[in-house]
Amino acid sequence: MSRNDLLSPLRLGALDLPNRVIMAPMTRSRAGKGDVPTAATAEYYVQRATAGLLITEGTQVSQQGQGYAYTPGIHTDDQVAGWRRVVDAVHEAGGRIAPQLWHVGRLSHPVLQPGGGLPVAPSAIKPDGKAFTPQGMLDYVTPRALETDEIAGIVADFARAAENARAAGFDAVELHGANGYLIDQFIRSGSNQRTDRYGGSVENRNRFMLEVVAAVTDVLGPGRVGIRFSPNGAYHNMSDNDPAATFSYAVEQLNRFDLAFLHIIEPLADDHQMSPPPGATRVAGLLRGLFKGPLILNGGITREMGDRLIAEGAADAIAFGVPYIANPDLVERFRRKAPLAQADRATFYGGDERGYLDYPVLEQAA
Numbered sequence: 001m002s003r004n005d006l007l008s009p010l011r012l013g014a015l016d017l018p019n020r021v022i023m024a025p026m027t028r029s030r031a032g033k034g035d036v037p038t039a040a041t042a043e044y045y046v047q048r049a050t051a052g053l054l055i056t057e058g059t060q061v062s063q064q065g066q067g068y069a070y071t072p073g074i075h076t077d078d079q080v081a082g083w084r085r086v087v088d089a090v091h092e093a094g095g096r097i098a099p100q101l102w103h104v105g106r107l108s109h110p111v112l113q114p115g116g117g118l119p120v121a122p123s124a125i126k127p128d129g130k131a132f133t134p135q136g137m138l139d140y141v142t143p144r145a146l147e148t149d150e151i152a153g154i155v156a157d158f159a160r161a162a163e164n165a166r167a168a169g170f171d172a173v174e175l176h177g178a179n180g181y182l183i184d185q186f187i188r189s190g191s192n193q194r195t196d197r198y199g200g201s202v203e204n205r206n207r208f209m210l211e212v213v214a215a216v217t218d219v220l221g222p223g224r225v226g227i228r229f230s231p232n233g234a235y236h237n238m239s240d241n242d243p244a245a246t247f248s249y250a251v252e253q254l255n256r257f258d259l260a261f262l263h264i265i266e267p268l269a270d271d272h273q274m275s276p277p278p279g280a281t282r283v284a285g286l287l288r289g290l291f292k293g294p295l296i297l298n299g300g301i302t303r304e305m306g307d308r309l310i311a312e313g314a315a316d317a318i319a320f321g322v323p324y325i326a327n328p329d330l331v332e333r334f335r336r337k338a339p340l341a342q343a344d345r346a347t348f349y350g351g352d353e354r355g356y357l358d359y360p361v362l363e364q365a366a
């Protein structure tokens with residue numbers, strides 16, 4: 001039997017991928033009026049359509065779920081129509097694409113909220129830092145703790161977003177359960193001090209996540225829903241008193257749903273911005289053993305490391321973030337073992353086509 005590597009095909013849930021190079025979800029804050037994806041959005045993903053799977057930038061499931069200026073939504077008719085044009089263009093180019101369904105929870109600001117209200121969260125704990133709003137960078141505020149009977153409404157927002165994703169023609173969806181956003185805020189003990197059935201025990205803290213997964217898989221069926229976690233990530237003031245126990249339970253429960261994939265951010269190197277804090281127990285290997293479906297790993301992974309992780313069976317596929325910004329033809333560069341272009345951080349978020357559509361492919365660069 002031949003050894004698998006990044007360029008081997010993979011069955012990922014209901015999808016057949018020509019390779020195991022996944023584009024990681026990346027917010028670029030360039031949506032148009034009404035937070036609608038534009039022709040430039042379509043061009044950006046088409047340029048990268050040779051990926052095994054494109055996972056889009058975080059896409060808010062509701063107005064309440066938005067935390068950054070100019071991020072696309074998937075809750076209005078115009079947004080769904082905009083995504084339909086993106087998906088059609090990617091399919092035309094031979095690619096596969098899944099939106100990342102996102103609710104930011106406390107990582108928002110009243111200027112982005114319906115009626116100027118407070119952002120919502122499991123508990124009224126203010127994150128450090130500032131929100132990127134249409135009025136500039138504004139300090140985060142103390143969020144409002146959700147009432148128990150409001151939670152079903154947010155689960156319904158995720159289900160509606162999944163219906164909209166299907167209407168737009170997407171191949172699958174990824175639920176954003178990582179990086180300190182709403183699902184992660186419920187799961188981890190540092191941001192969840194609830195005393196109702198959504199807080200306290202590991203079972204209770206995972207309840208919201210599992211309700212969202214149940215609702216979204218009900219809409220999309222088997223093999224079309226994935227979920228992303230960052231079990232050890234400290235980003236956005238996140239912490240958990242026992243990540244191994246918390247996420248082992250999460251993953252064991254997820255085995256009931258026939259998911260397309262589990263996507264874990266846990267960089268191997270200590271100097272990556274998303275690396276676990278010093279001394280933290282790494283859990284990706286543990287979760288690999290518990291999860292019955294395909295595993296995508298992410299975080300500072302190079303071609304050489306990716307090939308090795310796949311050959312060793314530590315992952316089925318690898319997601320690449322920053323490398324995909326500057327290398328639209330990342331798969332071809334891997335095939336040729338060609339050098340990678342470096343991304344310009346100044347143009348990561350917001351702005352125009354510079355740093356978005358103008359990174360050349362190899363022939364153009366030569």
Ligand SMILES: Cc1cc2nc3c(=O)[nH]c(=O)nc-3n(C[C@H](O)[C@H](O)[C@H](O)COP(=O)(O)O)c2cc1C
Pocket residue numbers: 024025026027028057058100176178179228265274298299300301319320321322323348349
């Ligand atoms: C500009 C930028 C935007 C990002 N936006 C998102 C996002 O919307 N959703 C998400 O889950 N992760 C987001 N991330 C994290 C990436 O998906 C990825 O986890 C991170 O870049 C580490 O992978 P890498 O070392 O291959 O870049 C973002 C990263 C960058 C650089």
